[in-house]
Amino acid sequence: MKIAIFGAGSTGCYLAGQLCLSGFDVSLICRPAMKQTILANNGITISDYQGLLKTVMPQAMITDIEQAPTAYAAFDVIFVTLKCHQISSIANTLIAITHSNSSIIFMQNGLGSFETIKDALSHCHLLQGITPFNVLQQASGRFHKGTEGVFTFQQNNHTQTIQAAMQAQGFGCDFYQDITPVIYGKLLLNLNNALNAIADLPIKQQLSQRACRCQLAGAMKEWLAVCKAADIKLHQFTKVKPQWLPVILSLPDMLFNLLAKQMLDIDPQARSSMWEDIQAKRKTEIEYINGAVVRLGEQYGIKTPVNSAIVTSIHQLEQSI
Ligand SMILES: NC(=O)C1=CN([C@@H]2O[C@H](COP(=O)(O)OP(=O)(O)OC[C@H]3O[C@@H](n4cnc5c(N)ncnc54)[C@H](OP(=O)(O)O)[C@@H]3O)[C@@H](O)[C@H]2O)C=CC1
Numbered sequence: 001m002k003i004a005i006f007g008a009g010s011t012g013c014y015l016a017g018q019l020c021l022s023g024f025d026v027s028l029i030c031r032p033a034m035k036q037t038i039l040a041n042n043g044i045t046i047s048d049y050q051g052l053l054k055t056v057m058p059q060a061m062i063t064d065i066e067q068a069p070t071a072y073a074a075f076d077v078i079f080v081t082l083k084c085h086q087i088s089s090i091a092n093t094l095i096a097i098t099h100s101n102s103s104i105i106f107m108q109n110g111l112g113s114f115e116t117i118k119d120a121l122s123h124c125h126l127l128q129g130i131t132p133f134n135v136l137q138q139a140s141g142r143f144h145k146g147t148e149g150v151f152t153f154q155q156n157n158h159t160q161t162i163q164a165a166m167q168a169q170g171f172g173c174d175f176y177q178d179i180t181p182v183i184y185g186k187l188l189l190n191l192n193n194a195l196n197a198i199a200d201l202p203i204k205q206q207l208s209q210r211a212c213r214c215q216l217a218g219a220m221k222e223w224l225a226v227c228k229a230a231d232i233k234l235h236q237f238t239k240v241k242p243q244w245l246p247v248i249l250s251l252p253d254m255l256f257n258l259l260a261k262q263m264l265d266i267d268p269q270a271r272s273s274m275w276e277d278i279q280a281k282r283k284t285e286i287e288y289i290n291g292a293v294v295r296l297g298e299q300y301g302i303k304t305p306v307n308s309a310i311v312t313s314i315h316q317l318e319q320s321i
């Protein structure tokens with residue numbers, strides 16, 4: 001199975017590492033700077049908070065796909081690990097580098113990016129997936145997984161083969177036929193991305209402060225209310241049901257810390273991908289995350305002042321950088 005990672009950054013390189021170690025032929029479609037970093041460090045190093053540390057060299061690193069897509073043999077599976085706003089422009093390239101049985105798997109957080117491309121690719125096998133954990137790009141071509149969870153994909157013959165190979169290497173991998181509750185449930189957790197970027201602290205330290213947790217609880221309550229009004233089911237990612245998260249987050253520090261220890265294994269250094277975007281002076285995915293809550297809220301007549309204020313703060317941060 002010939003696999004490409006389109007947009008190899010934090011999550012894409014981590015996924016590439018696990019796929020290479022699982023025996024697949026993996027090519028990265030990446031920026032020249034990423035290729036240079038990987039070559040200079042003799043490969044991609046993946047590490048995690050439980051002690052994993054492995055280095056692998058992908059089969060190829062392609063930096064000119066948009067200029068010369070036909071120069072490359074078609075891929076069987078393409079994981080798109082770009083940011084949400086980078087998706088819509090790659091439809092023609094994806095068509096040029098796939099065959100009639102290829103699967104294209106979109107791995108974006110939030111809501112709305114898949115919709116910007118799916119019509120242009122209506123004849124392709126399109127799937128969605130998520131990365132439930134945090135990946136931070138570190139120095140020396142190292143990609144560090146800082147929280148628990150395993151790659152999760154919509155189910156088809158390709159993702160079934162990938163799951164079997166990844167599990168044989170000890171990497172978990174989940175799949176679902178109906179991915180919608182997973183995507184909507186992940187959005188609940190991603191409501192912290194912006195707050196973490198604003199707080200400018202590691203997630204663990206940020207969530208140790210009750211004031212920060214109460215802001216997150218407020219944003220979550222709005223999303224839960226919107227989902228209830230829209231009759232949307234949410235996948236449960238944590239040990240407690242999604243509806244209980246705002247209650248637990250609002251507890252006093254001592255009680256919260258006791259419960260949190262049992263709920264989430266998290267590296268003290270982990271930060272959100274939106275924090276990475278702000279630090280790197282990149283456009284964020286705010287419109288697909290808190291912005292999606294505001295838009296759906298308007299549609300269902302649910303007020304979302306907390307999420308609206310977060311969207312405004314992130315746009316201000318984007319402009320000030
Ligand atoms: N990082 C994380 O911990 C997590 C991220 N996610 C989600 O996963 C998705 C991907 O995030 P993440 O991995 O952090 O993103 P990154 O920004 O780290 O990776 C995307 C990479 O693709 C590159 N790129 C952009 N356009 C092209 C192109 N046309 N051709 C080749 N390369 C290109 C980008 O370069 P450039 O920067 O120059 O544009 C960047 O290096 C997002 O939706 C995010 O929310 C989900 C869970 C955790």
Ligand SMILES: CC(C)(CO)C(=O)C(=O)O
Pocket residue numbers: 109131132133134135147189190193271272273274
């Ligand atoms: C895993 C999580 C929720 C960590 O913040 C994330 O999805 C992100 O950083 O984008």
